[in-house]
Amino acid sequence: MNAASGPVPEAPLPRRPYVIRDVTDPWAMRGLEGVQVDAWGYPDREVLPSSMFRISSVCGGVVLGAYPAPLPDAPHDTLALPFGLAFGFPALRDGQLWHHSHLLAVHPDWRGSGLAVALKHAQRERVLAQGITRMTWTFDPLIARNARLNLGKLGARAVSYHADWYALGDDPATAFPADRLMIEWDLSRPSASHPPPAPDGEVVLAAVPGGEEPDAPVLHLNSPQVLAEVPRKAELMNEPLRLGWRLALREVMGEYMERGYVVTDLAAEGERVFYVLTRG
Template sequence: MVLTEPIVYKNIEGLKEIQDVVSFQEEIWGKDAVTPLPQLIAAAHHGGILIGAFNKGELLGFSYGFSGYKNGEAYLISHMTGVCSKYQNYGIGLQLKLKQRNWAVDYGYSKIVWTFDPLEARNAYFNLNKLGAYAKTYYPSYYGEMTDKLNLGLPSDRFLAEWDICSNRVKNTLAGVIQNDISVKNYRHLLAWRNLRNVPYPLDEEPVKGEKGYLIPVPVNFQSLKQENDEAAKAWRYKLRNAVRNALSEGYTVTGVLKNSNTHVHFYILENENLSTH
């Protein structure tokens, strides 16, 4: 798809464009995962933010967030971000998050949070490596049993991504300064795996022993894996859940994704450090 005019990013507050966002959600996730029109209108006019990406008036993507407050801290909850599949290689998702960050900083927020599926490696890389977010909370079956086309058939486990938008970690990541220490490749694996007829299978978990960091494998393309082998997909859900939660309970934080071009898995990087102070 070739764009002949630049993509325009703007806050959405008008009824017609909010209606377009509702229809857009249905196209991506199906009707069972839509944030309804009244909630979007209320949030857009009372402290939330709805940002759209447009080309010649056509909605290509959006990001929706509303205010949250917990344990004495106010933050923005980035509830949904979606980009039309035809335009997913134009950097629209990144620009939407950056526009959201700029708005949040101006509005007085210092943190944005959202959830994402731990088995979606591409999303994880974007959230952790591209944006500089981190995860130290894992929610098993966060939304219960979902029936939309991306989540059908498996517990809806989620990481809580925490994005300290004013931190040096985030500023350096967005500026391209931060790179993973080469030593992370030598971290011990907390979950074994193998390829069986070109399908990756999780095997035995290893105990956490207080080392500086660990690696945990995650399938490169979980949606394809689900279509090819439902048994393997379910095994990954439960094995990854156990391995990650064991490490998080010992004080580790998910800090990034180590890409592995030679196999069917990438690796989560878990390190024993407090990134919220960086």
Template sequence: MGVDEQTVTEAYRLATVAAASAAVTVRAAEPRDLAGVIGLFERTWGLGRSPDRAMLLALDYAGNTVLLATQNGKPVGATLGFLGWTDGVHLHSHMAAVVPWHRGGGVGHALKLFQRALCLEQGITEMRWTFDPLIRRNAHFNLAKLGAEVTGFLPDFYGRLDDVISGSDRSDRFEVRWSLTSPRVLRALAGQPPPAWTDLARWPLDVDFEQLRADDPVAAARRREESRLVFSAALGRGLRPELTAGNDYVFTTDPSDRVN
């Protein structure tokens, strides 16, 4: 099913506004850019943690999204996504990296919106990815700022990563789906707050888990185990995690496109 030209045009407009707000230029990576993309990925996850140049080149050549954000010509962010077809054709947004001094400055948002525009131009109306449910800023970015919806809990999805970010921590993940033209997403992209979800259960995100993991791995492992039990039980009951105004998880059965 195609996407109308007006929707595509508006998607590119939003992407352009986001890039300007972050003071970056976002574009598809070219072969000459791939060393910079690899450098961004390895700065984030560690040496050897990026796909190699040949793989990135093949993915890019096949039409997947290998995107670069630059400032004054220098790479400051990159993202990689590829097509999938499980439960419908979609783009799986697999990796996104931003240099430390630009994190929280809107670069990731600009990359995601450009990725969205490219998808809509090709008639792809859904993106998916996974994120660590204990990282509060990522939960806010994905669920509140972008309007993605949690559709599954994947305990220890990648196995033990032993990378710069995770160390020996378990790789539990929420899977989210970003329905690119849904009322929920359009509301989020317009900067409107999410509704006050019906509260059937809660899980506080009041701990800086990244700092806890660095300072006290044993305590972080306990919190990970506790969260795994909570998330598995809640989703097993058919509840969906959303965020409160204070960025804690609330589990609900409300429709995901609820207006108020």
């Protein structure tokens, strides 16, 4: 190996075929705690415990796990650990019944594999079988890959912006603000993935020319469609830069969604991505 060479990167391990199944056994539900730690690095206090999966599963909730497909010589592989989960429960307000999906977690090794989409469609099947046709969930608007999943691959839309949805820290003065977009998915309509469209609309938020930080938001437009840029990989930015984008998105989305705009897609142009906000 010469001085200019580096170690040869290891090839990714081949992914074993998997199955998605309802998790009803309380002991198997303990394995779903580990999926949350693997996916997000949660400390113990943030992990949803298996007891909540258990009680939800007998009260109308949906608890799904993704497991390695059984090997031919071990068709009852009860020791296999899950690497994905979807969890939600019935919600009721003002006489309206729907399903709220609280958790979708995938082990980092399985990101980009289609597993998240498969879990959501399996959840959709279970919810439709209960006679429910609407599903909601929240996601962090700074995570562009999740926006692509929710808006482009599932065909859902974001209907409201919520600042400080969760308290993820001990001190609100120092904790990174956990803002979330509320997603609404009409389960009665066919769901089909589509490629990211080209940006079409007036830009209300973008990075400063030649830089990474957000420019001043534009809050006064009334166009049928506006565009708000989001960093493609904000999770790799330092915290001050991420905070700048968090507050800029909060200002733009809070303003336009309060005026009746909904987030209908994630557009792409080269390495840049933009939320598409459509009026009405």
